[in-house]
Amino acid sequence: MTDRLEIRNLHVRVEEKEILKGLDLIVQKGEIHAIMGPNGSGKSTLAFALMGHPKYEVTEGEVLFKGENILELEPDERARLGLFLAFQYPYEIDGVPLSRFLLQAIKARRANGEKLPFGEFRKRLLENLKKLRLDESFATRYLNEGFSGGEKKRAEILQMLMLRPEIAILDETDSGLDIDSVKIVAEAVNALRGPDFGCLAITHYQRILNFLKPDYVHVMVDGRIVKSGGPELAHELEAQGYEPLLRELGIELEEGAQRPSKEEEKEGVA
Amino acid sequence: MAEVTHLGEKRYKGAAVVEEAKEQAVFERDYSKYDFKDPTDRYEYIGKPGLSREVIEEIAHIKGEPKWMLEFRLRAYEIFLKKPMPTWGADLSAINFDEIIYYARPTDREARSWDDVPDYIKRTFEKLGIPEAERKFLAGVGAQYDSEVVYHNVRKDLEKKGVVFLSMDEGLKEFPDLVKEYFGTVIPPEDNKFAALNSAVWSGGSFVYVPKGVHVEIPLQAYFRINAASMGQFERTLIIADEGSKVHYIEGCTAPVYSRESLHSAVVELIAKPGAHLRYTTLQNWSNDVYNLVTKRAVAYEEATVEWVDANIGSRVTMKYPSVYMIGRGAKADILSVAFAGKGQHQDTGAKLIHAAPYTTGTVTSKSVSKDGGRTSYRGWLKVAQGAHHAKATVLCDALLLDEHSRSDTYPYVEIDEDHVTVGHEATVGKVGEDQIFYLQSRGIPEAEALAMIVLGFMEPFTKTLPMEYAVEFNRLIQLEMEGSVG
Numbered sequence: 035m036t037d038r039l040e041i042r043n044l045h046v047r048v049e050e051k052e053i054l055k056g057l058d059l060i061v062q063k064g065e066i067h068a069i070m071g072p073n074g075s076g077k078s079t080l081a082f083a084l085m086g087h088p089k090y091e092v093t094e095g096e097v098l099f100k101g102e103n104i105l106e107l108e109p110d111e112r113a114r115l116g117l118f119l120a121f122q123y124p125y126e127i128d129g130v131p132l133s134r135f136l137l138q139a140i141k142a143r144r145a146n147g148e149k150l151p152f153g154e155f156r157k158r159l160l161e162n163l164k165k166l167r168l169d170e171s172f173a174t175r176y177l178n179e180g181f182s183g184g185e186k187k188r189a190e191i192l193q194m195l196m197l198r199p200e201i202a203i204l205d206e207t208d209s210g211l212d213i214d215s216v217k218i219v220a221e222a223v224n225a226l227r228g229p230d231f232g233c234l235a236i237t238h239y240q241r242i243l244n245f246l247k248p249d250y251v252h253v254m255v256d257g258r259i260v261k262s263g264g265p266e267l268a269h270e271l272e273a274q275g276y277e278p279l280l281r282e283l284g285i286e287l288e289e290g291a292q293r294p295s296k297e298e299e300k301e302g303v304a
Numbered sequence: 305m306a307e308v309t310h311l312g313e314k315r316y317k318g319a320a321v322v323e324e325a326k327e328q329a330v331f332e333r334d335y336s337k338y339d340f341k342d343p344t345d346r347y348e349y350i351g352k353p354g355l356s357r358e359v360i361e362e363i364a365h366i367k368g369e370p371k372w373m374l375e376f377r378l379r380a381y382e383i384f385l386k387k388p389m390p391t392w393g394a395d396l397s398a399i400n401f402d403e404i405i406y407y408a409r410p411t412d413r414e415a416r417s418w419d420d421v422p423d424y425i426k427r428t429f430e431k432l433g434i435p436e437a438e439r440k441f442l443a444g445v446g447a448q449y450d451s452e453v454v455y456h457n458v459r460k461d462l463e464k465k466g467v468v469f470l471s472m473d474e475g476l477k478e479f480p481d482l483v484k485e486y487f488g489t490v491i492p493p494e495d496n497k498f499a500a501l502n503s504a505v506w507s508g509g510s511f512v513y514v515p516k517g518v519h520v521e522i523p524l525q526a527y528f529r530i531n532a533a534s535m536g537q538f539e540r541t542l543i544i545a546d547e548g549s550k551v552h553y554i555e556g557c558t559a560p561v562y563s564r565e566s567l568h569s570a571v572v573e574l575i576a577k578p579g580a581h582l583r584y585t586t587l588q589n590w591s592n593d594v595y596n597l598v599t600k601r602a603v604a605y606e607e608a609t610v611e612w613v614d615a616n617i618g619s620r621v622t623m624k625y626p627s628v629y630m631i632g633r634g635a636k637a638d639i640l641s642v643a644f645a646g647k648g649q650h651q652d653t654g655a656k657l658i659h660a661a662p663y664t665t666g667t668v669t670s671k672s673v674s675k676d677g678g679r680t681s682y683r684g685w686l687k688v689a690q691g692a693h694h695a696k697a698t699v700l701c702d703a704l705l706l707d708e709h710s711r712s713d714t715y716p717y718v719e720i721d722e723d724h725v726t727v728g729h730e731a732t733v734g735k736v737g738e739d740q741i742f743y744l745q746s747r748g749i750p751e752a753e754a755l756a757m758i759v760l761g762f763m764e765p766f767t768k769t770l771p772m773e774y775a776v777e778f779n780r781l782i783q784l785e786m787e788g789s790v791g
């Protein structure tokens with residue numbers, strides 16, 4: 035009960051427009067969930083709302099994490115509670131070296147006065163950089179500045195490994211990664227797998243799911259979860275696209291919300 | 305220690321591991337706010353407020369100066385009286401010249417060992433970390449307390465090579481001819497009202513001479529402390545880097561908080577002879593009742609490089625525009641200026657590039673942050689004289705506003721009298737993005753800290769030119785300024 039992320043009837047508005055329209059989902063620690071869904075269906079909106087982005091206004095519903103209503107918490111408080119978001123489009127922070135940033139983030143989540151031996155931090159950082167095939171020089175490079183698309187995604191996972199969250203939301207971390215990198219990232223997530231770690235992976239592609247082997251797959255359309263199932267659901271979607279499912283459920287998509295374009299599909303496997 | 309050979313170069317690799325570990329150690333240290341004062345009853349001499357010929361004669365008498373210097377002072381005093389207060393720039397109306405103390409002598413001698421510095425003054429500099437820094441990573445240190453330099457020392461090996469690092473007063477005594485030849489040649493008293501004032505009542509400051517071809521690889525530092533209330537500090541610095549030499553001079557300044565205004569009005573003259581490399585770094589952190597009106601100018605001969613690295617965090621008002629006169633073919637100037645203006649502060653800073661010879665290169669990078677109604681101004685003058693063909697000048701000004709009440713202005717003046725030149729000017733004003741703050745917060749960093757990180761990142765082009773110990777101290781100061789800035 036206390037070890038889960040529980041989303042109940044979540045309504046979220048962005049720029050005066052309702053995007054999430056009553057979403058329910060429970061992610062238990064120890065589980066891996068995948069969310070798939072057409073472009074514009076609100077997947078990133080869900081991720082931002084869970085993390086507490088000020089632009090994403092929750093108008094109804096609740097989100098409990100470890101029994102606490104986290105909608106009342108600042109984003110940093112949610113993070114310190116154990117929530118993590120790997121951004122679909124990570125921001126660049128000029129002049130802030132990655133390692134300094136990580137050190138401060140780790141310090142922020144330590145109990146008062148508890149010290150982190152610098153040597154240990156450094157060792158973990160180097161190990162994790164290696165795991166993600168990022169050169170040591172990334173430690174002193176400015177946060178995401180000049181990183182390639184794939185490097186940014188791997189740097190998000192690096193942050194996840196360093197911060198060791200209890201529930202991680204991965205927003206299309208696999209998009210833009212080359213084939214080997216998808217595997218590397220999935221292995222990094224799998225390394226955290228266990229009773230103390232849960233994951234909500236937003237993706238458009240089967241490839242990463244082959245490695246992640248999710249316990250549940252959800253389909254999100256127009257701000258709601260319209261279907262949930264096991265790994266086989268992802269295979270179905272990969273083979274047939276969203277249309278048969280939408281027809282079956284009697285859902286018509288608004289303009290602007292469609293299945294991934296050919297371009298993006300290519301990006302996912304390039 | 306990080307040795308960065310060129311300003312603006314990214315410090316990606318190098319001895320990153322060692323550096324970070326050291327950075328960590330200093331980061332954990334607790335810095336006090338510099339706000340502590342010593343009583344003045346043990347001073348050897350403390351002047352009465354107000355300025356007159358008699359005050360100037362008294363200063364010269366106490367110091368036992370040669371006649372030419374007294375004449376120079378008195379001539380400057382006449383110029384000071386005649387010049388009007390500047391009406392451009394910051395508001396100086398609160399300065400009352402009659403209430404300022406122009407000369408205070410805390411001790412009768414300048415020590416070469418900290419053991420010989422009076423205890424209470426020594427304790428002050430220990431709190432500021434100066435003796436420790438000297439032991440660890442400096443080539444020489446000078447410490448000025450109100451009007452006089454109370455401590456001065458330079459490493460023996462450098463002394464043997466002929467490097468001179470003395471207080472200006474000692475310099476005048478030991479090298480009268482050299483001082484007479486250069487003193488006031490780069491910045492004559494006629495230059496502006498405050499340069500005239502300084503010329504009339506100057507005391508302390510540094511005199512540095514680096515002989516031909518000598519490279520001083522680690523910095524020389526001067527530390528300026530104002531202690532008494534209503535004090536005017538008027539140090540005078542002259543640095544001569546002879547042909548092919550290299551030196552990095554750093555100054556730091558602090559003062560306790562009083563409710564009355566103090567005045568700091570320095571004159572700094574730099575001479576970079578052919579092929580010399582001279583960097584002058586300032587970390588100004590005066591308390592917020594100090595008027596900081598400083599004239600800094602350099603002359604760069606053939607193939608010489610002058611770098612002004614200037615950070616202004618403290619003071620109520622600062623007016624300072626470091627300049628470089630590139631008078632020799634191929635001379636280079638690199639001016640990097642950062643300013644932070646919080647509540648009630650006005651940082652009116654800038655830079656002047658004067659290209660007076662062919663193939664000269666000048667770069668100005670200005671970064672300013674305003675917060676809680678603080679105001680920053682960039683005031684620049686770029687001149688390319690006739691005949692300075694193939695001159696190249698780049699000016700880049702970035703301002704960051706942290707709220708709606710704060711303000712930033714740019715006043716660039718450009719004067720180009722030559723055709724074959726390359727000139728670039730770019731100015732931006734930005735706000736901190738909500739998304740960036742959210743990104744940092746999503747990793748557990750509280751909003752105020754996230755904002756401080758972004759501000760520090762914005763100032764990183766400056767910070768990375770500093771030796772690591774100073775960079776960490778600077779970051780810490782900015783963090784203190786940023787504390788409590790988010791409601």
Ligand SMILES: Nc1ncnc2c1ncn2[C@@H]1O[C@H](COP(=O)(O)OP(=O)(O)OP(=O)(O)O)[C@@H](O)[C@H]1O
Nearest residue numbers: 048049053071072073074075076077078079080089
């Ligand atoms: N900050 C914002 N400002 C304006 N509109 C927004 C904003 N964020 C999201 N939206 C809108 O909300 C809808 C859902 O967007 P969201 O990014 O959540 O979709 P998504 O499911 O993540 O799509 P994709 O698969 O393309 O990443 C879109 O119509 C989008 O334009």
Ligand SMILES: [Mg+2]
Nearest residue numbers: 077078079122
């Ligand atoms: Mg998205």
